Amino acid sequence: MAQQQWYKGAVIYQVYPRSFQDTNGDGIGDLKGIISRIDYIKSLGVDAIWISPFFKSPMKDFGYDISDYRDIDPLFGDLNDFDELIAQAHQRDIKIIIDQVLSHTSDQHQWFLDSREDKTNDKSDWYVWADSKPDGTQPNNWLSIFGGPAWQWEPRRGQYYLHNFLTEQPDLNFHNPDVRKAVLDNVEFWLKKGVDGFRLDAINFCYHDALLRDNPAKPPEKRQGRGFSEDNPYAFQYHHYNNTQPENISFMQDIRALLNQYPGTVSLGEISSEDSLATMAQYTAGGDKLHMGYSFELLTNDYSCEYIRTTVQTLEERMTEGWPCWAFSNHDVERVASRWSGDNTINPAQCKMLTALLASLRGSVCMYQGEELGLGEAQVAFEDLQDPYGITFWPNFKGRDGCRTPMPWDAESGEHAGFSPEKPWLPVDSAHKYQSVKVQDEADDSILNAFREFMQWRKTHPALIEGDIEFIETAEPLLAFYRHFEGKSMLCVFNLAANSASLALEGTVLTAHDALPHQTGTLDTNNTLTLPGFGCFYADVN
Structure with a gap:
């Protein structure tokens, strides 16, 4: 593919580094683990690797709460390891895309530690602060995706701060131009390191309504979750004011202007709004905003032909200038092999067909690690849960741990299937061991080998790519x-x-x-x- 357009029709393999390969025996995957498996990734016939966050973090949300945007958390390695990973990937003609979590930071980020101290310091306006109502309650009715109000009281300032996600993930105030500049400077740090692009987490959450207007109620029949449990109170509102604000458009343009200074680099925006397809079209229009957008529209439980056709057709009608990206699985939802099986039974023929279907839609493709093996949702006992989302909503919603368990490399190399010599941060599902890479490598008709064969065949047919x-x-x-x-x-x-x-x-x-x-x-x-x-x-x- 041409250097400037390599992303069009690209197959992007998502690596969740905590669960890919542990090389130092601490039970958590690391950057050296990705390097050690780079030839395996190359064998899949993919074009790029998207790596979920590996930056310094207290790990309240497993890396999506960043305390230092310019350094690697010691759990994953160091900057030298990242440089080596880029070099090894590029030697194999594989692009590297990294997550950027721009809308919020960790509450341990120095910016927030400064901002919370008082109302007059240099960072006082870098986060979304608001006074209480006269009765001491939250400034408005906005809710957190992870449950409860989206406001947390901070006694040092005598104000509430906004957190659309966990309490430990305060939202940055993008209405402040200094914040925009600092965020873009952090992005450029990684461009200078040689990355090929960014997956922009929750990118439509950067701006909030400056007037802090209440969100209107949503009737029960319209409470359909997109990446969150439908019994979560978050589904009870139309989120008209806590995300997807008009000012966000100019920030998308700022991002694109920066990327244009580094030819060949791309942006992929994760979008979850009241009308995600419309927002995807808007954020990719005109050639001056995002290169690609993707949403949760095909990460739902609806597996009908009518739903898939209507979803794709609707985006095609709206996205006349941008480029779509589709996914059936990722680190936030139940694995597709279980979600669309009907009875939670893994069917190899269905897994092979789903790979072909996803990679035949117009757009680029995100394939989540383990999807090439046909892994189903792992069963994780309550006492083994790590995800705060699952712990809060158990047992109605078991959270995201079931799709984040370690990759099964070799069932014969110990009880942890070759992921780690020690107990991993999440247990390896016993059923996954029979679907290990080694087992499937040696079976000509395996899901893994069918994945490889299809991806190689697809490369020879431009119609399927562009x-x-x-x-x-x-x-x-x-x-x-x-x-x-x-x-x-x-x-x-x-x-x-x-x-x-x-x-x-x-x-x-x-x-x-x-x-x-x-x-x-x-x-x-x-x-x-x-x-x-x-x-x-x-x-x-x-």
Whole structure:
């Protein structure tokens, strides 16, 4: 891919470093662990690695609460390790994307320690501070995603501060130009280190309504979670004022202007708003804001063809200038192999089909570590939970630990499956050991090897990388669309159910891609396509 456009259609492999590979025996993965597995990542045929936060942090939210944006937490290594990781990745033509958590810091960040002291210090206006109501209650009705009010009393100042997430994650005040400049300076530090781009965490949360207006109530029938439990009070409001403010647009432009000084670098914004698809389109429009946006729209429990088709089509209609990025799994939601299985039973055919489907949609792709193995959601006992979100909402919502358990490398190398010689921070799920990398490496028909074969095959078909998408109206459980590129078209069809299904393709002349290793659909002489359960079919349109 051209240097300036390498991100278009790229497959981005998300590494959650705590759970990838431990090299020093402390039970927590580290940067050297990623380096030690870099050839494995290369074997997957991906274009880039997105690394979740590894910066200095008290780890209240496992790295998404940053106390020093310019240094590595000792749990993960040091700056020399990061330099080596970039060098090793670039030698293998793999890009490095790192998380940037810009909307909030840790309450242990020096900026906040200064800001909370009084109302007159140099950092006094760097966070969102507000007086109480006359009765001493919170300034307004805003809620935290992690439960309860989004305001915490600070006795040193005699004021409340805003935290959209944990109490220990105070929100920065982006209405202050000094904050914007300091944040961008931190971003540039990593550009100078040679990173190829940033995944921008909760990027639509940078600005708040300066008037601190109350959010309106949301009726019960509209309380659908996007990345959070639906019984969480957070779902009870329309979040019109605590995020996604108009001023955020100019900050997106500031980010893009900075990245333009480092050719080939890209931005991927995580967006969760009342209308995430509209916000994605807005934040990527005009060529002067984000390069890509992604949201939680396909990280939900709705696995119907109608929902997937409507979601993608809606974004296509709105995002006429930007570039989408899609994901089925990440470190915040139940793993897709369980979430979309219906009965929590891992079906290898379904896992193979989901990889093909995700990588066939128009846009770039984020694949979460373990997705290539078909890992399901791990079962984590309450006493082993680490995620404060899960601990708060147990047992109705078990939090995010189930998708964050360690990678199973080799079940024969000890009870922790080759992740660590010592007890890991989260237990390795016993079921995952039978899906280890070593087991699947040695099985020609494994989910892992099908993943590798598909990604290599995909690279040879430009229509799947940069082509336009045109859906065909089909009945459940078949999802079908064309990818068009430079006057040529490819038909892509997927069966999302366990039972076989057929599709009449009258008047369409096709040449099937029979060489595709796990293509399972068959086309008869009447031009009727039959797909077995969880089958997929690709053909060139003649």
